[in-house]
Amino acid sequence: MISIIIPAFNEEAKIGELLSFLKKHSEGQESEILVVDGGSSDNTVKVAEEKGAKVLKSPLRGRANQMNFGAEKARGEWLYFLHADTTPPPTFIADITKKIQAGFDCGCFRLAFDDRHPALRIYSWFTRFDLNFFRFGDQSLFVRKALFSRIGGFDHKLLVMEDQEIVSRLKTRAQFVIIKKPVVTSARKYQRFGVFRLQFIFAIIVILFYLKISQEVIAHFYKSFMVGSSY
Template sequence: MFISIIIPTLNEENYTGALLEFLSTHPEKDRFEVIVVDGGSNDATVEKVSEHSCKLIVTSIQSRAHQMNAGASAANGEVLYFVHADTKLLPSFVDDIQEAINQGVMSGCYRFKFDAPRNPLLHVNGFFTRFPFMWCRGGDQTLFINNFDFEKIGGFDERFVIMEDYDLLERIQAQGISFKVIPKSVKVSARKYNRNSYMKVQLTNLQAMKMYKRRIDPAVIKEYYLNSLD
């Protein structure tokens, strides 16, 4: 099994370097490739990426759905692994995904915990990511999927300029593609909560999910989300 790790970026100079350094020194780096798809950063993200041995795609379209589809189109792996730039992966991720594939699982994610261990409210958020409910999912948990199945369901729907991960997960479920939450936790950034109050982020997420369920135009949801949070 060969994995294509696809990382969408936009002004992630403070995080991209650490993730790429981790991947470039991984003892099993011959079992995966790294594809970074930048959405037109105006900071030093592209320069940081250029310091490492990986594929770099630059697009003027600032949309994770578009960026991740572009990465998938350039991928050579049997398995696609979508990772946010500010997520800290587990050293065991290659073997974890291989084990899931060997068990006949064609897609899945990890649980997560925040890089704010002293915040009990964020600990609760992370705890619930072990359960198989849609509202417990999200792109921060990373997502792997068999390349064939990704193509079969049409990849990410680029109309979703936000909530693209939920739309893809719903189609994975609708197509009967097996899905597993790996019982280990990646670590995700609490920066959104650090810039805003816990309750403000939670209420904004809840309203965005309600809008998504009502099939509100994703562009309208994105505008609401960006205007609500710092």
């Protein structure tokens, strides 16, 4: 069984459409859909329940905590972590299953955006390469539950970069694969704050992370650029 785990926080605008898609394309498959809410103040929980997902309320906030909680409650041998604003290919379960049968214990998809901005198309193109600098949670992640547990799951101490950090650890224990099809993620933040501005900020965050700057400093840097922007 594949357990699809979706961390969510105030995602009422996106979660319903995603769950309808997942339900349609997982019908007849051995799977379950878990939405792990991080304390939403909107109708995320209501919409998710109406769409038939199993909704879990994380005792701790933060995406790493939400995903770890979902993994703990998941019944599947395989975990598939997916952001609420990201849509996998219609054949995603078959695509993952093929890689499992080929002997891979973990992997992700390539990335595409729902916006045709040239810079975003270039950024997406680089996600085909097996470089940690271009590995982010928007690409989703599948992993054998036993392997996930063995490495200790997502690092709950991380406020940012938890998706990239876990891939680094997974690669020390198993062969990681990038599925050649893309997931499609929302470009809403780029549209709101500006493509080049936001990409610059993300690049700085990655550099700060690898320089081992404290999570609090990185998070403050991110928030200081995001709040009040008119871009």
